[in-house]
Amino acid sequence: MLKDRSILLGITGSVAAYKSIELIKGLRHEGASVKVVMTEASKRFITPLSIELATESPIEPASGNSVYCDMFDSPLSHVSLPADADLFVVAPATANIIGKYANGIADDLLSTALLAFNGKVIIAPAMNWRMYENPVFQKNLQYLVSIGVKTVGPERGSLACGEEGIGRMADIEKIMEAIRTALSKQDIAGEKVLVTAGPTREDIDPVRYISNRSSGKMGYAIAKIAKRRGADVTLISGPVAIKPPDGVDVINVETANEMHAAVMDNISRSSIFVMSAAVADFMPAESKGRKIEKKEGLSLDLIKTGDILEDAGRLRNKPFIVGFAAETGQRLDRARKKLVDKNIDVIVFNDVSKKGSGFDVDTNEVVIIDKKAEKRLPLMSKDDVAIALFDRIIELKYNNG
Ligand SMILES: Cc1cc2nc3c(=O)[nH]c(=O)nc-3n(C[C@H](O)[C@H](O)[C@H](O)COP(=O)(O)O)c2cc1C
Numbered sequence: 001m002l003k004d005r006s007i008l009l010g011i012t013g014s015v016a017a018y019k020s021i022e023l024i025k026g027l028r029h030e031g032a033s034v035k036v037v038m039t040e041a042s043k044r045f046i047t048p049l050s051i052e053l054a055t056e057s058p059i060e061p062a063s064g065n066s067v068y069c070d071m072f073d074s075p076l077s078h079v080s081l082p083a084d085a086d087l088f089v090v091a092p093a094t095a096n097i098i099g100k101y102a103n104g105i106a107d108d109l110l111s112t113a114l115l116a117f118n119g120k121v122i123i124a125p126a127m128n129w130r131m132y133e134n135p136v137f138q139k140n141l142q143y144l145v146s147i148g149v150k151t152v153g154p155e156r157g158s159l160a161c162g163e164e165g166i167g168r169m170a171d172i173e174k175i176m177e178a179i180r181t182a183l184s185k186q187d188i189a190g191e192k193v194l195v196t197a198g199p200t201r202e203d204i205d206p207v208r209y210i211s212n213r214s215s216g217k218m219g220y221a222i223a224k225i226a227k228r229r230g231a232d233v234t235l236i237s238g239p240v241a242i243k244p245p246d247g248v249d250v251i252n253v254e255t256a257n258e259m260h261a262a263v264m265d266n267i268s269r270s271s272i273f274v275m276s277a278a279v280a281d282f283m284p285a286e287s288k289g290r291k292i293e294k295k296e297g298l299s300l301d302l303i304k305t306g307d308i309l310e311d312a313g314r315l316r317n318k319p320f321i322v323g324f325a326a327e328t329g330q331r332l333d334r335a336r337k338k339l340v341d342k343n344i345d346v347i348v349f350n351d352v353s354k355k356g357s358g359f360d361v362d363t364n365e366v367v368i369i370d371k372k373a374e375k376r377l378p379l380m381s382k383d384d385v386a387i388a389l390f391d392r393i394i395e396l397k398y399n400n401g
Helices: 015-029 050-056 077-083 097-100 107-117 127-134 135-146 172-183 217-228 256-269 308-313 332-342 380-398
Strands: 006-009 033-038 086-094 120-125 154-160 166-167 193-199 231-239 249-252 270-275 282-284 301-303 318-326 344-349 366-369 372-376
Touching: 006 015, 006 107, 006 193, 015 033, 015 050, 015 086, 015 172, 015 380, 033 050, 050 231, 077 107, 086 107, 086 127, 086 172, 097 120, 097 135, 120 172, 120 249, 127 135, 172 256, 172 301, 193 217, 193 256, 217 231, 217 270, 217 380, 231 256, 256 308, 270 308, 270 344, 318 332, 318 380, 332 344, 332 366, 344 380, 366 380
Parallel strands: 006 033, 006 086, 086 120, 193 231, 193 270, 231 249, 270 318, 318 344
Antiparallel strands: 154 166, 282 301, 344 366, 366 372
8 A cells, every 4th residue: 555655754752752663664564665854852752763773674674864853964854855755744743843833933854844845744643631722732733734734633541641631642553544545546535435334133132133244344444445545435334343444424233124224314325335234134023022031942933134235226316336245155146146136336246155255354355246347356455355346436437447
C-alpha cells in the first residue's frame, strides 16, 4: 500500500514521542521511505539515535540521513525535505507546533518545513486535556482543519499526567489508516457504499441460537477499503468480535430478519451494495421466550429466512450489487447460477473448505465473477481482496468492463 511513498514525519515534545518508533516501523513495513524531523523538545523524550535505528532495516537500509533536527546543520533541508515528500505527518503534535503552524511561525526546522510544504498534512495531537480544550488551542486547530489539514485523534483516556480526559495520541493503527487514506486513490469518492458483514444469530430460546463461523473480517475489510478510497460507507454488521473501521456508520443487527430490514431501509440511498454477510438460511420456526430445560429434549423445526440478495436484485432502482458465494469445493457453477438467479452484478466465489480461505482467517482465495469475465485471484489478505473487488467494480461501473 505504501510502497515507494515518501513520508516526512515530524516528532514534537510530547510524552507520546516514543510511540513514533512503532509508527516508523509500521510505515517501513508497508514499504514507505521515512525521513524524520525532530524538535529540540522531542529530544528530551526520545533520542535521535533511537529514531534513526527505527528508520533503518538490515535488509533495506534507509538511504542517507533519515533524522534531521537543526535547520542550520544542513542548509536548505527546510525546503528539500518537504519537496521530496508525498505526505507530511506530525505525530505526536504538541499544542506548540499546532499553534506555530496555524500562525505561520517558522522558528525551527519542523515549523519551517511545514510552511514550505504544499502537499497533504496529517497531525496527531497529543496533550493534557486542559491544553486540548483551551479555546486558543481549539481556534488554531480549527483553522488548520479549515485549510485541509487532516487530524487523527486525540482520544479520551488516562493521560500521562495521571488525569483522565481527551488528549491521548490516536492509536498507531489509526494514524497508519489515516496515512493510507491520504495516499490512496479517491476513485469511489461520492459513492454511497452499503456493506453487510458477519453472521446472524437465530434464537432457539433466550440462551441458545443457530449461527455460523463468519468472523466479519471480509465485510469489515470491504468497508475499510471503500472508506479509504473516498466512499460514504454504511456497515450493517451481525455480532462479531472485531472493531469497525473508523469513519464508517455502523448498524448492529442480530437476526437475519433484522439484517433484511436494515438493508431495505438503507439500500435506496446506496449506489453500491456489497452483501458479504453470512446470513443464516434457516431459523427456528418458533423461539421460546424461556430457556428450554435439558430434560424437555429439543427437536427443531426450521423455516427459511428471507433472501436479502434476491430481494435487493428485484428492486426497481437497485444499486450496483455484489454478492458472495461461500461454497465447499470448487462449485463455480453454483456461483455463476447465483449471479443470474439473483439478478446481481458481481459474485465473489470462495471455497471455504480450502486452507487460508473463508471463515475466521485474515486471507481469502476468491474468483470475482461478473457477466463479462471471471478473475481468479491467488490467496491474499482480505484487504487485498477488497482492493481487487473495488478495482473490478470501478471498471464495470465507469468503464463498462
Ligand atoms: C514531561 C512533559 C510532557 C509534555 N507533554 C506534552 C504533550 O503531550 N503535549 C504538548 O502539547 N506539550 C507537552 N509538553 C510541553 C512541550 O514539550 C512544550 O510546549 C514544548 O515547547 C514543545 O515544543 P515542540 O512543539 O517544539 O516540540 C510537555 C512537557 C513536559 C516537560
